[in-house]
Amino acid sequence: MPQITTKRRVPHSAVDMFDLVADVEQYPRFVPFCRDLRVLKRDPGGGDGTEVLVVNMTVAYKLIKETFTSRVTLDPAQLRIHVKYLNGPFTRMENRWAFHPIDDTSCEVEFFLAYEFKSRALALVMGSMFDAVFRRFASAFEQRADVVYGPA
Numbered sequence: 001m002p003q004i005t006t007k008r009r010v011p012h013s014a015v016d017m018f019d020l021v022a023d024v025e026q027y028p029r030f031v032p033f034c035r036d037l038r039v040l041k042r043d044p045g046g047g048d049g050t051e052v053l054v055v056n057m058t059v060a061y062k063l064i065k066e067t068f069t070s071r072v073t074l075d076p077a078q079l080r081i082h083v084k085y086l087n088g089p090f091t092r093m094e095n096r097w098a099f100h101p102i103d104d105t106s107c108e109v110e111f112f113l114a115y116e117f118k119s120r121a122l123a124l125v126m127g128s129m130f131d132a133v134f135r136r137f138a139s140a141f142e143q144r145a146d147v148v149y150g151p152a
Helices: 014-022 024-030 122-125 130-149
Strands: 003-010 034-044 051-061 062-074 080-087 092-103 106-117
Touching: 003 130, 014 080, 014 092, 014 106, 024 034, 024 122, 024 130, 034 062, 062 092, 092 122, 106 130
Parallel strands: none
Antiparallel strands: 003 106, 034 051, 051 062, 062 080, 080 092, 092 106
């Protein structure tokens, strides 16, 4: 199963970066290939400060358009976000974010993604370009942080 792991130092605080990634409703504005994102359900966690969202995200690239459902657990106390796949074009998909403060104005963003497509044809089409898409995806969050919080 393909996996992508990266760590990037960014010139924004860990709390700001957590808030930016947690604001999933804004993704269609800046995330490459994200055409729509709808929060279907929003529940507070078990009193530990976490929040759980169920979201539908539609991604499109050329003639391919897919919608998938995920459960997103936001943990602001630990500065972590965990995304668990529920339904759509994957057999399995898991994604994790962790935000590690370096100082008051910078942090290290750690990102992990593991995925496996249900369709072999879709895997062949998407798999070859997934690394390029991922690089654009990571840059989009950094650029959005500069827009929202100001350039470093």
